[in-house]
Amino acid sequence: MSKRPYEDRERGQAHKKQRQDDQHSYSHDSIVRPQHRDTGDNARPSANQAHPHDDALSRLPPPTAALAAVPSYTPFTVSAPLPPLPDVLDGALSTAPFRHKSSASNYNRSSNPNDVTYEKLEFLGDAYLELLASRLLYARFPNLLAGQQSQLRELLVKNETLAEYARAYGFDRRVQVGDMERMMQDSKDRGNKGFNKVLGDVFEAYVAAVVLSDHEEGFAVAEKWMTGLWAPKLLEAAEKERYFTPSLSSSLQHSSTTTSGAGNMLKTYNPTAKAELQKRLLSGPGAKLQYEPYQKSVELKGDQLGQNRHFIGVYLTGYGYEKKLLGKGEGKNKVEAGNWAATEAMHGEAKGLVDECEEKLKVARDERRLEREAKEAKGEAKVEGKAEGKNEPTW
Incomplete structure (x- = not known):
């Protein structure tokens, strides 16, 4: 009797177990970090590897502008390669950033208007990210022109950047959409770049969920998280575009180099x-x-x-x-x-x-000044002489 069927079954079970071991479990209260198994020449570098988040955050120019106070929050230490993913404390919001309304079994565009999905949250998250980026640039790069600040802000909040962060935290594995192919096609038809638009919206929704889930400290948590996350990209852009100012240039120089x-x-x-x-x-x-x-x-x-x-x-x-x-x-x-x-x-x-x-100009100025003073002195002497003549008595 052949043992091949049993061997095939054992081989299949082994493969199934291997797949299960390779899968990552993501929950709202866990910190997700990208795993890079390849350590050879073909290993894919982590995002912004040139400027690790902890190093980049320490090298950003210090805030010079006073901003409105936010609730106090204990500063966290940025870990490599990514800052810790903040928790969504409200259980009702924990899965909402990843859930599209089409994922419901009884999907109807006009039903359940109060259901919270990433479509609703990203509207608020988009505004929060604009505000967070604006506060960051206003406080740390106050001498940039408004146009330069706008260009840097666009770099921080655009879909490509947010989709990059979403993938780094594994959000692409957590998105729940009823018909993913239809959604991606709809996104392309609207002129967007397919799934990047979806992931950008999901990331915005998560930021909103972090803020909404903690009315006292949510905004502060989100701001510290995004400041650490944006730091490498912002520092790279500042160095590339030479966005330095006399008062901040020293803090932006490479710590490993000395310049005159x-x-x-x-x-x-x-x-x-x-x-x-x-x-x-x-x-x-x-x-x-x-x-x-x-x-x-x-x-x-x-x-x-x-x-x-x-x-x-x-x-x-x-x-x-x-x-x-x-x-x-x-x-x-x-x-x-x-x-x-x-x-x-x-x-x-x-x-x-x-x-x-x-120096030539200074010499010429000094010569003209001396000539002018000499003429003025002669003029005053003539005036005094005339005045003395008028005052002399006539005999």
Whole structure:
């Protein structure tokens, strides 16, 4: 009698047990972290591996703006690779962020209007995330222009970013949708990117559930969680776009490197750089600064689709020079690129030339001042002489 049927059955049971062992159990009160089994050359790095969350959070610029107080909450320590997933304390809300109303067996669009699903929660969660990101940028990057703050906020709250976090916490395995294929097709038809839109909504819903489930500390919990989660992405963007300011540049420098003062200034965005360069050089006779593109602007792609990169150079005419290139700069607009060009002129390779021209200007100013004082002194002497003549008695 052949033992093959039993061998097949044993093999099937072994495979079934292996599948069960490989599955992860997710509950609302557990902390979910991504598991990377591959440790070889093909291992997939964790999100934002260049800036681990705990390290990035410690290197963000400290808050400089006072914000409205929120309920106190004991600070948590950010663990690698992700901050702990906050609990949803309200049992009624614990599964709502992952449940689409179509998952109900008696699904009807007009029934059970009071049922809480991620569709309702994400409406509130979207607003919370906008507020949390705005508070984070306002407090830690107060010297950025409003447009720059808006661009950074969009990076933090867009669907691609939230879907990335949702997958990292295993939310993609917890979503309950009655007809997933139909939902993904509907999402594509509306111009969204399929399941990323669903996961983005689920993440927003979870944030709302965290806040709603604890009326006293929920907002503070969510804010500390998202600050730690956003820190690597925000720090990477700030370094890439050189979103530094004189008062914050030192706290954003790599702790493993030491840079000179000039190096810091070259990495520091100064919104008044053009005005400062003009003040230093343009009081001389015939002196002129010109800001012109040194190459055509380009449209960016990927995460920065729809944005442009401008390339501006600053040129000096005067002091014996004819359209001498002082510096180059890149930016999202011509003003930003021009400020970077002026910064490079004052702190880059042309720094000596700018200092020399400024010294010439000071000498010329001193000479004009002395001439003016001498003329004024002669004028006063003449006036005094005339006055003395008028007062002399006539005999």
